[in-house]
Amino acid sequence: SAVAPEERTAVLECVLIELAADEVTFVATDRYRLAMRTVQPVEFSGAPARLLVPAAESSGLSRWVAAGEVVRLETRPGGAAIVRDGETHELTAVSGDYPAYGVILDGLTPPECRVVVNRTALRSALEGREVVAFDVEPGHLRLDGEVKLDVIGSGSTRIGFTASLLAAALDASVGPDVLLEICAPDRPVVVRSADQGTFTTLVMPVRLGG
Template sequence: MRLTISEFARMVGLAPSALRFYDDCGLLPPAEVDAANGYRYYDRSQQPRARLLRDLREIDLPLPEVRIALDADPADVADLVRSHLRTLEAKSTATREAATRLLTQLLSHQTTAALGGPELASAIRQVAPTAAATTEYPGLDCVLIEFSPDELTFVATDRYRLAVRTVRPVEFGGVAGRVLVRADELARVSRWAAAGEVVRVEVDGGLVLVRGEESRELAVVDAEYPAYQQILDGLTPPVCRVAVDRAGLLDVLVGRDVVAFDIDAESLRIGDEVKLDAIGSGSVRVGFTASMLAAALEASVGPDVLLEICEPARPVVVRSADQGTFTTLVMPVRLDG
């Protein structure tokens, strides 16, 4: 039984105009076209293709990929959909970041947060050294500061390391937002901030830190910044997690270029020459540039440090047992043999 375009449209959830468009595109030609009047007629057997076409367009899959999907195996269609979703998620993240930057610019004078001075200084000390030392990559010589009523997040990366510290504000007023400031400029006010019981952080064109009757103004940098949260969200569960004495680990890194660790649940070893007691689970062999790992350890606090290793080629999480608000990621290096 042949169906008119209106009947078929109601059956598959597409408008008649959409069916005409998809016929013109060659994606869903009718089963029959009346030569006398040009009317299109469809067959019930075309319903699965029409509904798949409808669903693919509802997720905004581009027409060239829709053409491929309509004649592909279900597994291949699933791969196309997953790839498209990843693209949409990345675009959504970029859109949110752009909107946040715009809102910050438009409403920046309304954003004020009060932090404990020593806590602000600690966050700066821990995060700023991770920023890039050169301006080769715009924005990476900066610290990203994200504002929200629940916390301020300080972020820095040089592509090989990532440091993230959160601080809970004593007070917050205004809108959530984010700013970029030069890491070296921020580092220079760390000691000044530490001397204040409370430091107010105000965004008003630039970034202004207020301590009592004194203030320090820092220029805001207009640049793109890596989507660090995607990196954190993309970490897989660790195959090896080990806690080790921080000072002892720092000592064995002195004078070394690249270091290879053999780690198990009870120890961290460097060949036959070094063995540090450890507590953890899993086992792995992983390598680091000694100076990179040492910098992450120096920024941590407390006697112990926790290493979480997903796999030897993925970022390693370095956490402080005494401060859950600070996280560092360090890229391992490839080991020969």
């Protein structure tokens, strides 16, 4: 079925929350990158649920949620509520067809290059750049032929990124290191927190000239 452009845009401004007994999944995308995180609930009751929440409503809750020992997420007619220490934040649900992120993940081919790099060092190297070229070789990664960073992993490749998109993926990651899984220069690159595999971001590369 056809989807109006304004409806598609509204959906992309939302966070998808999938609730199930074994895990809770959060997904966000803007066409150029896709971020997903799964967490295991300490308890679950009721039926599995799926809802879209405007990102603007949820973006300011991360620190508030992190400050609590136990947080409860309750689905309600027309939305949901996050409860912590007796305080409640209401979330409004939005109707719409969210991109089939599972199909995207399942369609990724095995990586030809897989390396772990220090997240802070890579983030700093992206400062002041617009499009950046990565040359990955055994033991190191060069950015624009200038900055050289140590890496651990396998494979060699050359690939380009919009620096701001990759920087945002690094900012959202946790831990000191990130894992980069590169399938091909024109395919989404998987960025994972090296010590927290439940947080994954896909970043689209860009074509390099020359």
